[in-house]
Amino acid sequence: MFLFPTRCPICGNRLHAAERDICSRCWAQIPLSGNRAKEGNIVEQQFWGRIPIERADTFMIYQRGARSQQLVRAIKYRGARKTGVSLGRAMARQGMENGFFKGIDLIVPVPLARRRFRRRGYNQAEALAQGMGQVNGLPVVTKGIRRVRSTSTQTGLDRMTRMVNVEGVFQVEDALRFRQKHILLVDDVITTGATLISLAQSFMQACPEIRFSVFTLAQAASLYIVPHHGVLPDEDEDQPWASGGHVDLKEG
Numbered sequence: 001m002f003l004f005p006t007r008c009p010i011c012g013n014r015l016h017a018a019e020r021d022i023c024s025r026c027w028a029q030i031p032l033s034g035n036r037a038k039e040g041n042i043v044e045q046q047f048w049g050r051i052p053i054e055r056a057d058t059f060m061i062y063q064r065g066a067r068s069q070q071l072v073r074a075i076k077y078r079g080a081r082k083t084g085v086s087l088g089r090a091m092a093r094q095g096m097e098n099g100f101f102k103g104i105d106l107i108v109p110v111p112l113a114r115r116r117f118r119r120r121g122y123n124q125a126e127a128l129a130q131g132m133g134q135v136n137g138l139p140v141v142t143k144g145i146r147r148v149r150s151t152s153t154q155t156g157l158d159r160m161t162r163m164v165n166v167e168g169v170f171q172v173e174d175a176l177r178f179r180q181k182h183i184l185l186v187d188d189v190i191t192t193g194a195t196l197i198s199l200a201q202s203f204m205q206a207c208p209e210i211r212f213s214v215f216t217l218a219q220a221a222s223l224y225i226v227p228h229h230g231v232l233p234d235e236d237e238d239q240p241w242a243s244g245g246h247v248d249l250k251e252g
């Protein structure tokens with residue numbers, strides 16, 4: 001059965017029989033965050049004082065011009081939906097090792113605006129969420145919450161402008177579905193956290209007794225001390241990019 005793409009979505013090289021989704025050369029150059037759901041990690045800190053956050057984590061570090069950016073672009077713009085699902089599964093396996101999903105009731109991928117969804121054919125956050133749900137068994141909920149408008153490109157905007165830019169972007173249409181729930185918000189990349197905070201705040205307005213966890217595929221490298229790209233990160237417990245163990249994208 002050939003259910004996986006035969007070419008690496010990052011470099012375009014043909015995959016070997018033992019490789020799945022991403023070739024081993026590219027995979028080796030993707031810096032993992034190494035947060036491993038540690039309390040008070042750099043992702044969690046983005047939400048302190050803003051939303052009731054239980055846990056937060058990111059799988060890898062997003063570096064401009066590096067393979068991590070190409071990977072994010074592939075699942076976002078080049079239709080590598082299956083790669084997104086596989087990454088979601090890898091995220092969930094890592095999360096389960098760290099007890100990340102304890103107490104979480106459901107997964108909500110950050111919705112895309114309808115027009116953008118039609119153009120791309122799928123929502124990359126939803127692909128990640130579905131992969132996660134396949135592994136941890138949590139329901140993925142895409143109904144009852146809607147993105148009423150797209151945000152313009154956030155690149156280059158300062159933090160305050162971004163916060164204003166995402167106000168009123170989401171609308172909860174079925175508050176009962178989310179009442180008193182612990183929701184896991186899933187997105188591809190977190191930069192300032194403005195989009196996720198805006199989504200959480202829409203939920204909080206509709207259902208006051210609600211809690212959140214956040215798991216993203218990648219976090220912008222500006223918050224990390226990242227090794228020169230092309231250089232393999234050391235597996236050092238004290239370094240934020242340490243992978244802390246073997247991670248593979250194969251079916252588990």
Ligand SMILES: [Zn+2]
Binds near residue numbers: 008011012024
């Ligand atoms: Zn490759």
